[in-house]
Amino acid sequence: MLLLLSALALSPTAQAQDDSASGVAPAGVQEEEEVLPLTKMPALVDLVQAPYPEQAKAAAVEGSVLLLIEIGLDGKVSTVEILEDPGFGLGAAAVQAIQASTFSPAEDANGPTIVALEFNYGFVLDAKTIDSAVPEEPPEPVELPVTFEGQVLELATRAELDQMTIIVVGTEISATTDTQGRFEIRGLPPGNYQVAVVRPGWAEKTLDVEIQEGLVSSAEIWVRNESYGQDSVVGVYRKDKDEITTRTISMSEAKKIPGTFGDPIRVIQNLPGAGRAPFSSGLLIIRGANPEDSGVYIDGIRIPYVYHLGGFVSVINPEMIQSVDYLPGSYGVQYGRSTGGAVDVTTKKESPEQDRIVWSTDLLDSGGLYEGRLGKDDQHHVAVAARRSYIDVVLKPFQKSRPFSANPVWYDYQLRYSYHGLEKTQVSFFLFGFDDKLLVTTDDDIAQSSDPDAQGDLSTHQFTHRLQGKIEHAFTDNLSLRVMPSFGVDYQFLGLGQSFQLEQTLWLSEIRAEVPWKPNDHIEIVPGLDLIGGSWDFTTALPFNPDSFVEYDPLAEREDFKIEDTGTGWGPDLYIKANLRPFKDLDRLYVQPGVRFSVYSISDQFTATAWDPRLSFKGRVAKNTYIKGATGLYTQPPQFFESYAPGNTEYNPRFEKAWASSLGIEQQIKPGLNLETEGFYKELSDLIVNNRDFQELGDIPYTNEGAGEIYGFEVMLRQDPINNVFGWVSYTWSQSWRQDYEDSDRYLYDFDQTHIMTALAGVKLPYQFEVSGRVQYVTGTPYTPYSGAFYDADLDSWTPYSTGARNTERLGAYTAVDLRAERAFTFKHWRMLAYVDLLNVYRGENPEFRIYNYDYTDYVDVRGLPFLPSPGVELEFYL
């Protein structure tokens, strides 16, 4: 047997200094005293050998004990502390031995001094001892019996929940659920216990459990999700996710925002850059652009409008929506034919594991959805939804005393199928449609005006039906293909009485295709095709010849006028973009150059082309700070009605142009709290305006003489949904100017809204209550004041005139406070949400437009929605 003493682990000087500085200075030494360097190191004079502990010897255990010892002025060890102990009695033996040992004291400039140092005391057996030692068998792990087991499930969805912690209250015993939500607790002695199931974001569940000798207790525990659904985050606001900014608002957040009626698409009206739609019309006013200059897409395929009549309900069931990409500007070349913003609604492609039925009813409409999986292999996912309004029925009693009655009716439907049985290919189809009708009627003996051609019912009707497909195939890990064909029809009708009718039908075929090639993590090349083509027919019926409007004569005999025509057109656009991440740290810099070639061709009329180069970047300049910017050209072909010039073969309109640039910063202030600001400038040119020289049909109706500019900045401070609270404040300052002709004055555009501020927040309360609120302030709409009016005795009406410039005054600002309160009721197989949206609680006047009296000497501002409580209920059944 050999006892081995190790060397000093650290130099005494260094050790003494370190310990002093760290507050473990030797006794008698004041911390505040100056520590002098040692002039003499302590030396071992007499080391006492420790007896080898029998336990260690029997187990043939060797090792060293790390000690912290203090050597006094007399060289004796005054205190000992075990820092590391291999066990088997070695520690205690080492302490005894070192306390009996002697050192020569350390010295500094003042003579002997107390020091502390680490000391390794080693124990080594000789070979004989090792050979004779009887190795101790490691103790057999004792498999305690399962005394309590069970499974944790989510209420309503019946989802099996993993990572849920089960705690036996009053003990240190706990368990965690596996991927099937199952857990086991072992070795719990017989008795009564309280068990708690906990996980952040979930309602804590406790239950009493009795453990009996020899029996296994079990429980099926149902818990309720109280988080904002981050596990199933659905993007609602994501500036182009492949590009300079990605930001997400969860679907659960979106549905809590008052005034949105639970519609995630309406959430974008609360985000920076989005203007307020007048009269809740749902018009998309993005960064001061004309609503028709912004595109709305469903899965990349453009649709004519996104909201039903009145603008409160989007044309697609919210439960079918996966995400909504809101692109106020600086988006990539995959989006074209627009100089304004873009909104791309992505639909779900998968059904949840549990089939479910959702039914929702509110003041405006009712609708249902079923989604689930067909067959036993879960490869066929389907969803079907439909919705119809009944506001016409609800409001009928309120119209009895009115000289007119309005009957708006809308419906929409969606059918989705996706196949998930192929390893490298995904196939899905989406059939959807929406239909909006409005009929305003009066009794026959009620004169609507003095004009006989204005008598009769006013009716509008528009519908869209689309069948879309999406095929995604991965050829290799680096090369894939996305093809999205679409076919459908858009129809619009406007009629007033028998004489005035506009009717238009568009049969559209579209194909989007992309072939992303990503040879490595630093580069991705995406060439694409965005082809649209189709045929159109329209009928315009007027009670007068439009030529007569040049010299308006109310006494002239009118002649019914009708134009009917058909034609075809197409636009095979091509684009290519690159996603470049040049640094090893891929997040450090991202650059996306791209170019788009656009064609707009109306058969037998004209063909126009445009090149759109675009560049955007985003770079990290500090740990939580990003700078982003973009510049590029955005072009837009003439609108359909601007493309038609009957009897004129010289008409050749060009694309409208917008050179748009932006620069911004994203800053994470702290986890969950983010600040973003972005400035933008857009120069508009070649805008299509009325031809001032138009005299009669056959003349060129429009010219590309218009110009303008839009500039401003946006700020958004957002609190992510953490600790049951979410919210944001967004502010946009912008100016939108137009100049119709080179020699005319420029004016603030009709949709200019200089200040747009939105603040909203939501909080979850106990007992499944939740409240949220929103405050909005928007600058009033510009208008042109009248200077006077002139009486026309033949018409018995007044014609106003203006002597000032256009849009020199504004209506009053829009201010609104909206609230929402809801209560959820969650059961094992279903849940119910009852809510009420309280719109315009503040009862702001909110002038939407101005109506003058008969001779323009007086006016009233037609206010927006009054205080309006809108209750609703949503039921969700899991099958």
Add this chain to the structure above:
Amino acid sequence: MITLTLLLLGCEISRLPLPSLVDRARILGVASEPAEPAPGEQVTLYSLAVDPEQGIGAVTWFGCVLEDSSGFGCDLDSEKLEELFAMDLEGMTQEEQAAWFEELQAAGFIGVEPDLPPSFTVPTDLLDGLSEEESTQGKNYLFTLSALPGEGSLDNVDLDAQGQSLAETGLKRMPVSVNPYPNQNPVIASLVLDETFDLQDQDTLTVQAGQTYDFVMTLTEGSVEAYTFLNSEGQVEDRIEQPYASFYSTGGTFYQDISLYPYLAARWTAPVDPERSEHNIWLVLRDRRGGMNWISLNLIVE
């Protein structure tokens, strides 16, 4: 929400003064006799101009051909007219006064009601240059007239800026043609109150405050004229006039202030106004081709 919007719209509009309520100087009707003269024909002009507060002191008339007009009526040479009106007539000889008046007419002046009833001769060359078909269809001659508040005479009219701001100015077109069947002013045959009382122009009625009354207008046979129209494809179309009536009052309310032929009916509720018992109702008929006629009623509200 469209419905809600329309309902709100109706609420807001109801706060505005209605065109049927006459509470200031107004021109309610303008007519010529004949309604559709031929070139060279003598025309007499009439207006229904009212002001419930002061009465109408004068209605000035000016005329012009289509080429000298805009959408707001005749483009008058205001400087020339001011110069002519500023001249001292008393110092002029008869010849000079005649020359002055000719110069005034050349500047567009036609007359001043009631002191100088407006009438004039349609220029003989008005339709020169038009084809036979176009001459048959006709061409408009325009009048610009201003109703100036005052008590029955031009002498009582306040001609300063404040007075002019109270004036009502309007535009009237008069078709001129060589149509062998020119348009006629419609003729009101009767105005029946509550299906019982046959009313005549300028009648005085006693009505009960807050009470509702029904007026029904009937036209003489032939007032709703049949006529032909040569359309742009050279085809002759047979057409029938579609007259309508407009209703005005100094108090009370009309359920509808316009009524289309064949209804031509008005439901009126008498005002409840203890401070004013005398009111007026005017019913003006237009045939949409320039022809016009009207009836005035005096009301005593008890």
